[in-house]
């Protein structure tokens with residue numbers, strides 16, 4: 110039976126510092142490393158061993174994938190990295206502290222920027238500290254200046270449909286290591302969550318989420334592997 114496992118990267122340095130991260134490349138904390146290893150150990154314990162893997166081009170998700178695969182003895186499986194699984198781009202909020210931003214602009218505004226479906230944060234100014242246009246990994250890519258969840262879905266879903274779903278349909282057990290909002294995009298689609306309700310869905314770090322697919326490639330109920 111095709112099985113999909115989704116895991117959000119372990120705690121990152123900017124998760125710990127409560128800063129808007131988006132496409133900025135920050136590393137895992139010690140706790141994040143432990144969460145990634147625990148995710149892999151859980152896969153081994155439950156006998157759910159991935160045969161194919163996908164991740165973003167961001168360090169925190171790549172490292173989480175590698176640590177989890179090593180912990181379940183599957184570091185050798187094929188892996189594909191693609192920017193379309195990146196975190197949503199946080200625009201001009203990148204690098205700012207979330208609590209300080211709420212003090213400045215109000216809780217309501219920050220909630221809109223963080224959780225509304227289609228309101229993107231203010232765009233990132235070109236040429237600033239967090240401008241990624243000189244980053245070789247994004248050569249040839251039209252790097253967004255900001256992204257709402259809606260815009261994130263518009264690049265995650267085609268990648269899911271064109272690249273991941275066909276592989277899953279061939280009977281593989283696929284592990285996707287990605288980010289809070291690229292995974293919200295996938296979960297919204299797979300679990301049929303409405304634009305209004307998706308705002309309430311939080312995806313915890315390092316906690317594998319599992320979907321089993323039937324013969325018609327329809328996903329079953331979403332559940333956390335720890336509860337299985």
Ligand SMILES: O=C(O)[C@H](O)COP(=O)(O)O
Pocket residue numbers: 128129130131132196199223288289290
């Ligand atoms: O990019 C970030 O800051 C986080 O990974 C996700 O942030 P959020 O919880 O504000 O969506």
